[in-house]
Amino acid sequence: MNGFAALIFALVAVSLVTGNPVKKCEKHGELMADDTDCSCFWECSFGVPIRLYCQEGLEYNPEKEYCDYPQAGGCHAEGGAPGVPDGSSNSNSRQKPTCPSDSATHLHQYPNPEDCHSFYKCSDKGVPVLIQCPAGLEYDAFAQVCDYPEQAQCVVQK
Incomplete structure (x- = not known):
């Protein structure tokens, strides 16, 4: 029974650390x-x-x-x-991508041309949302996932 209690405690601790919403x-x-x-x-x-x-x-x-x-x-x-x-935002920053009208039913993701550590995902409302990759990972536009830099082969546009 002690192992089960430890597992429950660990799951609760992880949810508190990751900041999951109360809802x-x-x-x-x-x-x-x-x-x-x-x-x-x-x-x-x-x-x-x-x-x-x-x-x-x-x-x-x-x-x-x-x-x-x-x-x-x-x-x-x-x-x-x-x-x-x-x-006070940077006026030189590029515009966000335009999401297609079928974003409610299809997944659309786009690389961030200014930062390899993030990408844009279209919400079901057709709004591009900037998403940060976990620390140490970069966005792989081909696989559409965050991956190790040597796998992602991301290039920032200048």
Whole structure:
């Protein structure tokens, strides 16, 4: 019985460390606001909550279900937004990709031309969302996964 109790404790500890949302993740594709950080939100992927991040300077808008300007986002997180102040984003940054109209039924992912450690995934609402790869990994545009740099062979466009 001690092994079972240790397993339950470990699972609870992992869920607390990873910062899973308090809300249940029941419907695939459902989007949920983060209760502590306005610059991110959660997407349910087959019962598993996945933390997604808005582009720098934007906040998740739970009413519209996409990342929006802070003044329109309606964020009510306890921690506020750690993003940049209004109007201070980099004006040289490239535009996000345009998501096709079938994004609700098909998966669309695009490499970030400015950063190998992230990529864009189209939400089911047709909005491109910037997603960070785990530490040490880069986005592989061919396989459409984050992988080791030598496998991903990512090249940043200049």
